[in-house]
Amino acid sequence: MRMLRWFCGHIRRDRVRNEEIRARVGVAPIEEKLIQHRLRWFGHVQRRPPEAPVHSGVLKRSDNVKRGRPRLTWDATVKRDLKEWNIAKELAMDRSAWRLAINVPEP
Numbered sequence: 001m002r003m004l005r006w007f008c009g010h011i012r013r014d015r016v017r018n019e020e021i022r023a024r025v026g027v028a029p030i031e032e033k034l035i036q037h038r039l040r041w042f043g044h045v046q047r048r049p050p051e052a053p054v055h056s057g058v059l060k061r062s063d064n065v066k067r068g069r070p071r072l073t074w075d076a077t078v079k080r081d082l083k084e085w086n087i088a089k090e091l092a093m094d095r096s097a098w099r100l101a102i103n104v105p106e107p
Contacts, residue, residue, distance in 0.1 A: 032104045035081050039102040042078045046092035 001018055004025050010016045022029065045054055082089060087101050 028104045035085070036102050036104045038074075038078060039081055039085075039087070043092040043095070043098045043102070046089070047095070 001021065004021050004027065005011060005016075008016075008021055008024055010021065019029075048054055085102070091101055092098050
C-alpha cells in the first residue's frame with residue numbers, strides 16, 4: 001500500500017482509504033490475490049503423482065500439543081477457499097480450466 005499511495009501522490013496523513021487507492025490504481029484486493037496464490041499452489045500439488053511426498057502428506061508437521069483451539073491447517077484453508085469460490089477440487093487436473101477458474105480479474 002505504501003508504494004500505491006506514493007504512486008497516487010497520497011500519504012497516510014491524507015486519510016484516503018486503501019480501497020479508494022486500489023480502485024484508482026486498478027489493483028485487486030490483497031485477500032483475493034492470496035487466495036489465488038494458495039489455489040494455484042493447490043493445483044500444482046493435485047497434479048503431482050500420488051507417490052510424491054508433497055501429495056501424500058509426508059511433509060506435514062506433527063504437533064503433539066492438544067491444548068486450545070486446533071490450528072487452521074493449509075488443507076482446511078484450501079477447502080474453505082474452494083467452497084467460497086465454488087470450484088470443484090477435480091478441476092485442478094486440467095491446468096487451463098484451473099487457471100481460468102482461479103483468475104482474479106483486475107478492477
